Amino acid sequence: MAWRSGGETNDEMVNNLQRFKIIQNPITAQGFRYVDRIHFVPPENEELAHSDQPLKEGNIHISAPHIYGSVVEALDLHPNSDLSFLNIGFGTGYLSCVVASILGHRSSNYGVEIHQDVIQHSRMAIAKWKLTYKKGKLPLIHVVHGNGLHIIADQGEAAIGFDRIYVGAAIDRTQLNKIRNMLKPGGILVAPAENELVKVTNTSLTHTKHPSLSSNKFIEESLSGVQFASLLSQPPMETKLPSKVWAPCDHHFYPASFQAASKTLLLCSNSDYVQPPPRKLVPKKRVNMAAMLPSVLWIEILSFTHRNWFEQEDDAADSILLECLREEQEKTRLATVAWEEANAKLAAAVRERDNYRILARQWQQRVQALSRRKKRPGSFSHRRGIAGDDDDDDDDDVVMRREVPTISGFGAILRGFTSNRRISQSVAAVAVEDAHFGGMDDDDDDDDDDDAIDDAGNEEESSSDESESESAEDAFITMEDSIPGFAQSDVSSESLDSEVVPSRGPRSMRVVSFSDA
Helix, strand or coil: CCCCCCCCCHHHHHHHHHHCCCCCCHHHHHHHHHCCHHHCCCCCCHHHCCCCCCEEECCEEECCHHHHHHHHHHHCCCCCCCCEEEEECCCCCHHHHHHHHHHCCCCEEEEEECCHHHHHHHHHHHHHHHHHCCCCCCCCEEEEECCHHHECCCCHHHHHCEEEEEECCEECHHHHHHHHCCEEEEEEEEEEECCEEEEEEECCCCCCCCHHHCCCCEEEEEEEECCCCECCCCCCCCECCCCCCCCHHHHHHCCHHHHHHHHHHHHHCCCCCCCCCCCCCCHHHCCCCCCCCCHHHHHHHHCCCCCCCCCCCCCHHHHHHHHHHHHHHHHHHHHHHHHHHHHHHHHHHHHHHHHHHHHHHHHHHHHHHHHHHHHCCCHHHHHHHHCCCCCCCCCCCEECCCCCCCCCCHHHHHHHHCCCEECCCCCEEEEECHHHHHHHHHCHHHHHHHHHHHHHHHCCCCHHHHHHHHHHHHHHHHHHHHCCCCCCCCCCHHHHHHHHCCCCCCEEEEEECCEEC
């Protein structure tokens, strides 16, 4: 969780970044463990070095750890690779050192900073950090004094392009489009643009000079909302990123392809030009490993090449097929996402339909039970008298055969259907002992007495009972038209009638009470 990922030590800070899912890749976490933030914070801020907050003093500024964690995760770095990295707004150099510790010594690491005092602070911080670094060789980190918005794109290292770019200050969309053109095919740019941390990926083909495939294609993704200070555009100094010059002492900083090719050239330069062919080889398979130029000339020639000089280019036809494959994979991904969303919406609609059907069936039973009770006046009055509820003025209690789940929303439904009725109390389950009705159900004479008492009680029914039944039936008719899935209910009126007829013997009962509004 942002702003809560700090700690007392660097390891504790990284542990909290992992705990709150800011860092999920173990490679990223290991990179942060190799670089202690305490070396890079502004002077006199060492006590807050591992707190999850930005620190600033003068021009020296370092962002919060959770911001850097999100950035490194989005850059998708590969350990011990030969990727190139550009940090616009180099700052203290903390992020560049984290990236360098992940990529390894064969990578290329450049930074652009406009403030001279910040460059001096970063160089001192990097020197202190290198004294504590125990992983192995480190790449050369080049810091250039200049303006990141005015980099000359067709000269130096910018002409070759970068695999990964990070911008440490806010930029607008026009500036973002300009910087993203320095990405190599397959490269990733992470930058704050218009209060959002965005990730831009160059999806064009790699290492091809085919004219029809020269245009870059970019995919933009929003990572989170952020607040950054704007990247300075003044003074508008033109900035050239100097190309790295190969030398035998820097041989181990170059990609493996360059190392293998240059090593072969230098070894062959010391061989004799004329070599006797092996006796057992067919003439077409003869190989002459000698080079006509001496090693001194090859060293001079190699100094004019860039680090990607010996990388094999993809065939144009293969490049077209790869591009088609990527497009189809992207379409498949989008179709899968749309399919999952549609399934989720369908499942939600099915659940809602089933809920409405259950609600409709339950209240259909109650309304029909009330209607039947009105057709048999007084039959319930006798039972109510046995239960000792003579003082109750509520004439709308319904006795049902079995327990039925109750949904408390029926009162709200009836209030919408009729203006003169409302639910006065929720449905409550009551268990009735066999002693109350056992004799009455098993004795035919008691049934005759029931009818007599019911006839007597019929005369005491008020006219309001009849209007109440009519209102309930009208509510049921309206509900049948209003509730989705109600009319399609597969429960017939005959089956509902049979379900609510009291059976003989022990049973549970549910009482529903209504009162006048």
